[in-house]
Amino acid sequence: MLLDLLALALIAVGAFFFVAGTIGLLRFPDTLCRLHALTKADGLGLGLTCLGVALLAGTAGEVVRIVLIWFFVATSSAVCGHLIARHVRRAANAGGR
Amino acid sequence: MVEPLLLFDALLGLAIAALAVAVLTVHDRFAMIVLFIVFGLMSALAWVRLSAPDVALAEAAIGTGLTGALLLTTLHHIRAAPAAPVPVPGGVVVANLGLCALIFGGLAFAFLLTPLQAPGLAPAVAQNMAASGVGHPVTAVLLNFRAYDTLMEVVVLLAAIVAVWMVERGTVQAPAPVLGEIYRGFSRLALPAIVVIGSYLLWVGAQAPGGAFQGGAVLAAVGLLLLLGRLYRPQPAHRPFARAGFVLGTAVFAGVALLVAGGGRLPFEYPAAHAKTLILLIEGMVTISIAVTLAALFHGREPEAVPVSEKSE
Amino acid sequence: MTSGLIFGLTGIAVFAIGLFGALVMVEPLRRVLALKLCSVGAGFLLVVGAWREPPEAPDPVPHALVITGIVVMISATAVALALIRRLHMLERDTDD
Amino acid sequence: MITALSIILIVLLVSILGGLIRVLRGPEPAERMLAAQLFGTASVAMLLILSRVMAMPALLDVALVFALLAAVTLVCFVVLAAKEGR
């Protein structure tokens, strides 16, 4: 029961980060700021959700898959964030000159 | 109080319809494709809610992921074209809007009058599952009960790649973009992981949602990453292998279907003792074909040797 | 009100929206997307036809049909997109 | 438990729909893609939660494929955008 409540709390906080990320996406002034807000928010949000769902998981196989999902999303969003940031910076540089 | 899950469903349904409208109305073509990808993700979620994880997998992998990639490359190729060549007269729009509203009304009316409790073929499938050679009903339908349909679906894929290779002629290859060390490290890590995930999906298909199409689509993603990062460049000399890859699934599938016939058995009637092995064999080969074909569809044109005369120009 | 009902109506709406797009749109990519919307709408209807109120298991046959439909649709989409790219190239070359 | 998780699902869905405004408004393609990345991650989170709510562990595989394909589309976008840049 306590575990359930803990899991629920983790998932709820994860959802809060997603909402925060969306608000950042809408309100922040420029692309790089939005990028910054977003990668933090969805990384944390998903991490907490994964943790919460893993606590509720029934079998070890499920936990393994959840860890895999988290790992994959984390690396790919980091790499894509990096690529997009590079692209934005280059576009800005090209426009500035 | 309304049950929260139903509220979720209703919101999701509304969002899907709104996204469909947005895809057609948004002015920017890039936004159109992004909205379409989101639309696909939301539809997959809806299918999950309808207890159809297999379909959601296929839609996410093929209908949204790979289709999205195809759309993005095409937009990249034709970005010089004007976004809206000819404005459509308002009268035509209004008339068609009325027509489609009428069609929606009629179909919705017919749908609402139909009870959703038709027995369907579920009992028949359940009854024959033991004889099918696999443990997952959707895989049993795809590769045994309605295997003929699935063979023809692979034939459609073959027809698509033949048509695409015929239509497109050697366009100029853009120079390879420099993606940097981080991307290279990522692909070194991600590509084997994706191969493992694809194979896992193929393997799990015998017992749980997954199978040849989803596995093939995930493996095709490997091809996409290789092509995008210029880690693999199609060469004219590779064409025979590519062709062999395209036809492999169809050939093995059709071959098995015919070879099991005889001795009182009909085409597609796998001998009970070997049903599982044969289905696995077909699925494996079909997966390879699907992966190769989807990646080739993404690449488009046939890799052709540039004639000497054109080279010098 | 059930999930089946909600998503059945959603599917029909998406199909009608796609049909409208296929009839009215002139821009090639958008017409392809409109057709894709139609196919998703048809997929919805089939999946709803398979749906049973949980915990009853759904009917696997329509699921298999929709998977087939998805693969068929990406094949058709790929051919249409190849035609669009080729046409663009031909028109660009003659314009120059 | 199920009710609470359902409410969280609704919150996530609404947050995605809110983010759509960024896609519609743009103006940078990168921002639209960024928004799509957020939706991809949020959909993965929704699938994870749904796998509990509907008691279907198979949804974890769906989530895995979602994550993977989101990454592929993103890479596709970045590469094509990079090509355009020169």
Added chain:
Amino acid sequence: MTELPTIDWPTAVVFAPLAGAILAFAWPRRAAALGLASVLVTAGAVAALALQVLAEGAVLTRLGNWGAPLGIDLRADGLSTVLLAMTVGVGAFVSLGALDSYAPARADDRTRRYFWPLWLLLLTGLNGAFLSTDVFNLYVMLEVIALAAVGLTVLGGGRAAVRAGLDYMYASILGALLFLMGVGFVYLELGRLDFAGLIAAEPAPALTAALALMIAGLLLKTALFPLHFWLPGAHANATAPASALLSGLVVKVSLYVFLRLTQYMPLPDELLVTLIGALGAGAILWGGIQALRAERLKLLVAWSTVVQIGLIFVAFARAGQVGLAESWKAVALLILAHAVAKAGMFLAAGRIKDEVGHDRIADLDRSPIRPTLAQFTFALAAISLIGLPPSLGFAGKWVLMEGAMAAGYWHWVGVTMIGTLFSVAYFSRVLASFLRFDRMRSPVAEHQGWALADAAPLILALSALGLGLAAAPILAFMEIGYPFGATP
């Protein structure tokens, strides 16, 4: 003959061209030889199937031995078999014509390499559709046909061909998706997809919706006026053998499926039958006017396809709802007549274009080159399309008129007459230019030889003419297995 029962002929009819397609694609250098061989093997399989049908009645194959509705059945009755024979017969002669049209001197290596796999995939789809007894399977077959047909349309590679191919693609996919939505409604109501389920079904709103969607899709795919907009461009801009296949065979499949569905799921109202006949009448008038105005020979032939499709739908409606059970014979005869004659005509038009160098009708009589045999072939095919005795077209029109007169539907008789007059008018535009010599500026040169390539269209045109004499046995054969008389 002793090993006949061990081979399952319906399966062989579908798999033989598929095997050919795979081989021709995997081994492009031998594509023509492999392709032709597989067409001939398919023809052999169809002949064996026809013998079996003649001996035993309808042949049923339960693929996987599951049996419908769980599995998928193939069924060959008289009607299916006649259409299979038509397909493979026309296909074989078009293949022969293609050997010349795509010879190294005339076409590039690409065209030759891709024609055979695409055509064999098309043949796979066509044969599969004629044998299918399952609505979803029909959808998949329609898609196989659509993709292969679009590939054939753009085989020439010109801008007009690609644009027409794209329009064709949109229409084709949309038609297929309307059909698929109909399939969804069928499953929603019945929970099964086989024809037997449709026959046994009670009327229901979902089935009405399904029928409406499927019919809309099929009419779009078969290019009934006013949904014909994609056809003239696609058929006129393709290369000649491809046009022959598209016009002769591809539009017939959706007609055939339409015929099957409307017999198994009767149209709910007499008004709808009249409406479909009226659309057919519209096609005859509009197509006729456009054919009269066409400047190019192949475009004229393409518009004549629109007219002929209209005529076939008039034949469908000729005796109203009560007569539908008999109308299928007139429809089937006209389908057969048009397939054979139009394939021959397109090949002949292609020959004329190849020899003269263009196909502008107004300038045909200025040409110093007279491809006499091709012109003669064109005239023979025109006779069947106009419907003069003893052609197959005449037999079809005769059955049409007979039914319409018996039912007292004089308006359909009138429409048919008008259509005939139109055909005479627009074909005589072409034939007149063949005969006139006065506008020639240089002395008449010899025609370019009696090339072997003229043989294929000539045989097709002669068959269209001669088969009219065999109309009675063909009709009798079509009734084997009670295509619409009893539960399949």
